[in-house]
Amino acid sequence: MKSKLVLMATAIWLAVSACGDKPAPELEDTAGNAVITANPLLAEWDTPFGVPPFDRIDSEHYLPAFRGSMDEHNAEVDAIVANADTPTFENTIEALDTSGESLKRVRRVFFALNAAHSDDVIKETAKTIAPQLAAHSDDISLNKGLYDRVLAVYEQQDELGLSGEQQRLLDETHKLFVRSGANLDDEAQNRLRAINAELAGLSQQFQENVLDETNDFELLVTDQADLGNLPASLVALAADEAKRRGHVCECWAFTLQRPSINPFLQYSPNRGLRKLMFDGYAMRGDNDNEADNKSIISRIVQLRAERAALLGYDSHAHFVLSDNMAETPDNVYDLLDQVWKPALRVAAAERADLQAMMKADGIDDRLRAWDWRYYTEKVRKAKFDLDDDALRPYFEVNAVRDGVFALATRLFGLQFEQREDLPKWHPQQQVFEVKEADGSHLAVLYMDYFARESKRAGAWANALRPQSKADGVVTPIVTNNFNFPAATEGSPSLLSLTEANTFFHEFGHALHGMFSNVTYESLGRTPRDFVEFPSQVMENWMRQPEVLRMFANHSETGEPIPQEIIDKITASTTFNQGFETVEYLAAAYLDMAYHVLDTNQAVEPRSFESAAMADIGLIEEIIPRYRSGYFQHIFSSGYSAGYYSYIWSEILDADAFMAFQETSLFDQGTAARYRKEILSKGGTRPGMELYRNFRGRDPEIGPLLEKRGLN
Ligand SMILES: [Zn+2]
Numbered sequence: 001m002k003s004k005l006v007l008m009a010t011a012i013w014l015a016v017s018a019c020g021d022k023p024a025p026e027l028e029d030t031a032g033n034a035v036i037t038a039n040p041l042l043a044e045w046d047t048p049f050g051v052p053p054f055d056r057i058d059s060e061h062y063l064p065a066f067r068g069s070m071d072e073h074n075a076e077v078d079a080i081v082a083n084a085d086t087p088t089f090e091n092t093i094e095a096l097d098t099s100g101e102s103l104k105r106v107r108r109v110f111f112a113l114n115a116a117h118s119d120d121v122i123k124e125t126a127k128t129i130a131p132q133l134a135a136h137s138d139d140i141s142l143n144k145g146l147y148d149r150v151l152a153v154y155e156q157q158d159e160l161g162l163s164g165e166q167q168r169l170l171d172e173t174h175k176l177f178v179r180s181g182a183n184l185d186d187e188a189q190n191r192l193r194a195i196n197a198e199l200a201g202l203s204q205q206f207q208e209n210v211l212d213e214t215n216d217f218e219l220l221v222t223d224q225a226d227l228g229n230l231p232a233s234l235v236a237l238a239a240d241e242a243k244r245r246g247h248v249c250e251c252w253a254f255t256l257q258r259p260s261i262n263p264f265l266q267y268s269p270n271r272g273l274r275k276l277m278f279d280g281y282a283m284r285g286d287n288d289n290e291a292d293n294k295s296i297i298s299r300i301v302q303l304r305a306e307r308a309a310l311l312g313y314d315s316h317a318h319f320v321l322s323d324n325m326a327e328t329p330d331n332v333y334d335l336l337d338q339v340w341k342p343a344l345r346v347a348a349a350e351r352a353d354l355q356a357m358m359k360a361d362g363i364d365d366r367l368r369a370w371d372w373r374y375y376t377e378k379v380r381k382a383k384f385d386l387d388d389d390a391l392r393p394y395f396e397v398n399a400v401r402d403g404v405f406a407l408a409t410r411l412f413g414l415q416f417e418q419r420e421d422l423p424k425w426h427p428q429q430q431v432f433e434v435k436e437a438d439g440s441h442l443a444v445l446y447m448d449y450f451a452r453e454s455k456r457a458g459a460w461a462n463a464l465r466p467q468s469k470a471d472g473v474v475t476p477i478v479t480n481n482f483n484f485p486a487a488t489e490g491s492p493s494l495l496s497l498t499e500a501n502t503f504f505h506e507f508g509h510a511l512h513g514m515f516s517n518v519t520y521e522s523l524g525r526t527p528r529d530f531v532e533f534p535s536q537v538m539e540n541w542m543r544q545p546e547v548l549r550m551f552a553n554h555s556e557t558g559e560p561i562p563q564e565i566i567d568k569i570t571a572s573t574t575f576n577q578g579f580e581t582v583e584y585l586a587a588a589y590l591d592m593a594y595h596v597l598d599t600n601q602a603v604e605p606r607s608f609e610s611a612a613m614a615d616i617g618l619i620e621e622i623i624p625r626y627r628s629g630y631f632q633h634i635f636s637s638g639y640s641a642g643y644y645s646y647i648w649s650e651i652l653d654a655d656a657f658m659a660f661q662e663t664s665l666f667d668q669g670t671a672a673r674y675r676k677e678i679l680s681k682g683g684t685r686p687g688m689e690l691y692r693n694f695r696g697r698d699p700e701i702g703p704l705l706e707k708r709g710l711n
Contacts, residue, residue, distance in 0.1 A: 285629025
């Protein structure tokens with residue numbers, strides 16, 4: 001389960017923990033020992049700071065390295081189980097935590113490359129190894145001999161005199177076994193394995209169906225007037241797409257990929273075409289064809305409920321949330337409800353603006369879902385006259401990087417030294433040694449900025465080596481990855497405001513990793529509804545005028561960003577937030593609705609979704625950000641009963657940033673406390689406890705509502 005999460009999630013790099021490394025006895029070692037010894041992934045890394053020797057690793061090295069290191073891990077686990085001594089914290093819990101080091105190392109490098117710089121061999125290896133890693137994981141959590149030892153230690157915990165972190169590691173290890181079914185009888189365990197296997201297949205099928213439905217659609221525009229004010233760069237992209245698809249005409253092709261459909265909906269004045277596009281997008285997985293996902297959804301929901309019941313929980317949501325900061329469905333609903341009503345009110349006001357704009361356009365009809373983005377763009381232009389393209393020269397990629405670094409220096413005293421001597425996976429990467437204010441070594445940071453074919457979409461951070469000190473001091477090596485437009489000869493890489501914001505976000509994840517100060521590596525992992533807090537909080541600084549003035553200089557003239565533009569950026573921050581919040585929350589409610597069901601309830605997704613949306617009073621002009629048929633977060637990725645996490649983390653980040661605003665944006669005391677109580681602690685204590693230690697009270701929702709303009 002964990003290895004899947006690492007594959008899918010964008011930024012949950014802290015999830016790379018020891019808990020998934022488990023033996024797979026059925027694996028055969030097809031590579032000879034000689035090959036393994038020569039494999040640079042398994043040899044000692046004699047590089048500066050022990051960074052991976054990227055210059056010596058070939059894609060062909062991964063598969064034998066996986067197999068060799070899984071064998072090694074199997075042997076280590078066997079030795080723990082076979083130990084004749086009475087089970088102790090050291091010979092069982094700690095030994096398990098520090099076992100499988102080679103496998104962890106191979107896995108981290110592999111999955112970093114799989115996302116950032118893949119090739120056919122790596123892709124093939126990923127397909128081959130994913131089920132084997134999952135089996136490796138299952139076989140440990142259902143290893144009876146191992147669980148008996150864990151239980152023996154757990155039951156004598158009061159007499160062991162454990163430290164706080166040791167106690168936490170014991171609790172978490174025990175919990176992981178229990179949640180994986182270690183306490184169940186053989187029959188129930190067999191049923192659990194069968195459920196897990198069936199769910200894995202269904203998720204895979206769901207994802208393939210979404211991909212098919214997405215790729216099957218094309219809108220070919222032959223009348224240039226239908227493009228409206230679409231920016232020239234996007235017109236050129238659509239013309240290329242048409243050519244690529246074999247159309248020989250003066251025409252433009254649009255697809256259901258977000259970078260294609262969203263601009264079309266924003267700019268095309270042709271209402272009929274907008275509706276075609278919109279329906280094509282919204283009906284994916286719900287077309288009663290071969291790629292229909294409705295029966296898959298009802299089966300997934302049913303199996304999850306059954307698994308939760310087997311493990312003793314009221315529902316899948318109860319099961320998932322009990323291991324998260326939110327703890328219960330009631331707590332999630334409580335949060336969603338507090339944001340929902342004000343968001344819906346603001347969205348209704350936005351709708352009135354759009355309806356008026358449409359009327360002024362001479363269209364005598366009710367505003368529809370496919371009109372929303374088009375008229376939003378018109379209102380934005382009229383209200384703020386803010387042109388995203390005109391901002392780009394102020395956000396040259398290296399200037400933004402310098403801004404991010406300067407912020408880290410002002411808050412935490414960090415120093416960044418670029419290193420040309422360290423191996424990297426791509427020549428365009430930049431590598432930095434990060435030092436404390438006193439010059440001592442803190443971490444190594446890899447930056448990989450640009451989009452290219454070998455990189456997947458999105459932006460993310462991960463750890464090539466998480467911090468720990470159970471087995472000697474291990475300093476962190478972390479990465480930031482983006483898909484910024486590549487610099488070309490004579491023209492630098494200029495970021496949009498959103499992309500600059502993403503830079504601050506991912507750097508927040510990097511800081512979380514670099515400041516980690518935990519004993520046991522697996523305690524670096526934080527719950528899903530906490531992990532976006534340290535990243536999102538950094539976004540708050542980015543738009544502050546003082547911070548913009550630190551780095552946003554024009555790439556050609558060097559002139560600082562004018563006050564007039566800063567004012568426009570500030571004024572537009574809450575624009576369209578009613579819509580954004582409502583469409584997000586609707587999807588979060590939908591996710592919860594499916595996963596609070598018990599085993600007795602069967603669902604028919606189309607009517608179920610309608611009923612769930614009617615329950616919350618969603619207005620007709622807005623649909624959930626993801627409808628059921630293509631809600632991959634919850635049906636083929638790790639976010640079931642977890643889509644609420646983003647807004648949960650946002651409460652924390654808005655409220656935490658308020659702590660700085662109450663003193664000063666760069667207050668040293670607040671920064672030091674934030675580092676000590678939040679960033680250094682990983683998952684050594686529950687998230688709410690960490691937060692209280694930092695803020696001196698529970699998080700409050702007011703700052704979030706204010707930030708989104710919903711109060
Ligand atoms: Zn993130």
